[in-house]
Amino acid sequence: MTVALHDLLPAGLRRGWAVDGTCPDLDLYSLFRARQIADPHATAVIDAKGKLCYTALDRKVRCLAAGLAGLGIRPGEVVGVQLPDGRGAVIADLALAALGAVALPFPVGRGSLEAEALLRTAEAVAVIAAAEHRGSHPAAALRVLGPALPGLRHVIAAGRVGSTPEGTIPLTGLLRSDPAAFVPARPDPDSAARILVSSGSEAEPKMVAYSHNALAGGRGNFLASLMPDGTPPRSLFLVPLGSAFGSNGTAVTLARHGGTLILLDHFTPEAALAAVREHRPTHVLGVPTMVRMMLDRLEGPGPDTDGLPAPTALVLGGSALDETTAEEAARAFGCPVVNLYGSADGVNCHTGLGEETRGADAAGVVAGRPDPRVADIRIADPDTHERLPDGEIGEIIARGPMTPMCYVASPELDARYRTPEGWVRTGDLGLIDEDGILHLVGRLKDIVIRGGANISPAEVERELAPHPRVRDVVCVGIPDRLMGERLAACVVPRGPEAPTLASLGEHLTRRGLERRKHPERLLVLAELPLTPAGKPDRAALRERLTRTAPSAPGQAPAAPLAHAG
Template sequence: MEVHVSVAPSHASGSTGVPLLDETIGDNLDRTVRRFPDRDALVDVAAGRRWTYAELAADVDVLALGLLDLGITAGDRVGIWAPNRAEWTLVQYATAKIGAILVTVNPAYRSHELEYVLNQSGIRLLVAAAGFKGSDYAAMIEEVRPRCADLEFTVLLDGPLWDSLRERGAQGDPADLARAAAALDPGDPVNIQYTSGTTGFPKGATLSHRNILNNGFFVGELCGYTERDRVCVPVPFYHCFGMVMGALACTSHGAAMVIPAPAFDPAATLAAVEAEACTSLYGVPTMFIAELAAPGFDGYDLSSLRTGIMAGSPCPVEVMNEVIERMGMAEVSICYGMTETSPVSTQTRVDDSVERRVSTVGRVGPHLEVKVVDPETGATVPRGTPGELCTRGYSVMLGYWGEPQKTAEAVDGEGWMHTGDLAVMDADGYLAITGRIKDMVIRGGENLYPREIEEFLHGHPDVLDVQVIGVPDAKYGEELMAWVRMREGAEPLTAETVRAYCSGRLAHFKIPRYVHVVDEFPMTVTGKIRKVEMREAAARLLESM
């Protein structure tokens, strides 16, 4: 007799026990201020400045009144182009309070990209640092300004117009701010974030108060945040990791946000954790790798750390173990998501095993749904079968700013955001990301997933970090190439030594044919590996061989 065992579909819904926050970001901040006026809200370590919640609220309101005085109103786009600093956060909350839409501009942008974003989103006011890391922002703004018809005002931080804006706000009438805030709805757009475009120009994911406030809140809930937490945020504010999982997770719980430096610096980050007794630390895996390798690492007192978030790209097993054992982050959480979903869709829980945290990106978050579908047919696949991950719920963006066609390509008629990521859901609803659909390598008809091979090569004692890509091959269509960063003092690996290491332990077709030793990988500002750039460089390298 034949027995048929039915396998559940790859679909899961999050818990709904804790209700969604149905309020604006400004109202939520005010509620936190009433509860915890005297607790630390914001610490800018590099600038030597700190704010309690009462002080933060006062400065935010002054800036919001200054913006109203300038004529900025609900729906106007206000750009912020600066590295991490306290003023960034003040602008974030001041714009939210009056219903202006904050457009976050990547600090790495140059004039061509700046001009595109200013025009595509129709920015009226741009708040910017004068410059950073050799980039003269002020000069680039002047260069593009004549071609940006919507740009009426530019305010440079630390300049006279910034001081004037705040002085005018200090003379403003709080009743004007109260009226502006009362007219807002949680569903209103509050933020435009440009996704790292790997092809063509980036797209502006438009996010509402409801989108990002709830995402920050529930990420904080799953990290167990309370007003006693102090969160070290070395990740960029211009990205959801900094301004949502960082700022909004903190302010929705009364926790303190600690800015260790304007841009990521391993020593400054470790020093900030020690000096401010941080309980949580954020980063992409490459940041944690850099911190663990920092000179004098063992001399830092990190005993205050309890948790943190690792996101942006998959975490190698060895790195996770070191973060738990050497940094004391026993409750470290893995988050997965994308800008278009505010960003987090899945997260590991505090009581998940280390195995769960290194092999999966956790389970679906509260009030959200996830499913894994066949990329060709759109049908939900059985659990244990790979397919494209899709997300639905409060977190899905309002759309790409001014691009309804591209929005329709990403979000289907039933509200599902199609991520472009390959995933497998297990029997308990945990998801493993196996790569990008476009990163999958097809070698002689075999579907190869770079993540699996990278995990294996991470076990090599001389390998600090590794990325695997597909490169063109006349015989097989594609072949594998490993880009490797070596540990200090180690002998560089070759294709032969890698083959010897893999032989008998990895299927022959999964062994990289080419090995390229590098000091760094090409990366986005948020720490995501740019595999598109790696593939282009590899093709040129092979042509010259």
């Protein structure tokens, strides 16, 4: 049985973007193959194993596609991919595209319960996973799920010869398949190519189906706007290729633009800075927390403080980017800092190369000018979905070439987050000013309710970011018997001396934030924990605060938390 993936966008719109050239109207493997033919010896991937050119990559892709076909994997079937960033993840992506199958990538680090939910809901017939990665054993863990997943026919383990767990199929064997007789499937460019997994706040992650055209076209147009001279990009991905942000890797950097992927199998600030120096990327893609970690290393003693070769752009998304971080990063990297607002659900807006990242004001965080070649963005009444005039705050909705097809096997999510005309409801609050600039105000649901009063954590984070002793900050709500919830600030200090709760309150008062919105708990950390997708792990922080009694009134004990890249 194959999961049904239907397109909620009007067919005329989708076809119109192909006809007018907004989308390339080719499947991902055909686009990649054209790039390989045009420049066969260009470098496609740089990873821990070295460089891999387009021709060598294409041969590995065809071998794996032939091997997967030999296992009986057919067009339209879903195959999970849980691999660290590296050539293996790229080969799997392109091989599945060549088969006409649908890739379901998710980062290494997601737990077995979450993996089971993803594979079960998507009716995956196979999964490709690492035999071992940084002490974990994803393939073995997935093999154990077999009885709970009757539709999962194969677990394919990527690793050294002899390292594959019992009951799994070695990826090395499939890569030795004869590619000579393999014929690519050439799927419909408007059919499903990839399922993106949202790292949002739902009990189970949302899965969103994207077509070949939406990835190479809509998402490809986003990256094209950051390539001023059209030169193929050299993109350093600090985020996992298996994340929604990481979908700009194989499908966009390689297939659409013929560029080079620079990949780290695990993020550390030291490894990221070394990659910038050695490989001179044109684009560095990450989340603000990662860049703040890199800035910390640049400020300290040692080799990391040497000057950096300037990229074309530092592209930051996944969480709010404050003005202080943007200014410091622009000075340190010597390039524009692009503030990307986007999600797996199908919204994208960014500040662009020629715009300075402005701080938050009464209108919220500046997200940039919407690009209809990527996604048209409107502000709508949250209840009626009617368009609101410029300047009024409402729900941000989006529709355009990058709009996904549907949520996977979740008609209730389709009903909740898609309008009858195909617009995606983001759940974010914003406004569009008289100059056509989108401002992000907050979340419809991301509210801490203290004694019946609503507090937006995003608003408090924006006001705390300029504090001279705050390098990074996340605010979360924690349960409280008396007030229902209280707001806690989780802070990575700037410099050796951490801020106190009192100093944060004084700062917020000077910024004009009313007293009822001030944090009442403080957790000081060496680094913020990150989710497998590379975003600040709010759930881990909330759990830590909930189970840890304050060591002093209002303050939780200072201690580092490990982060997952």
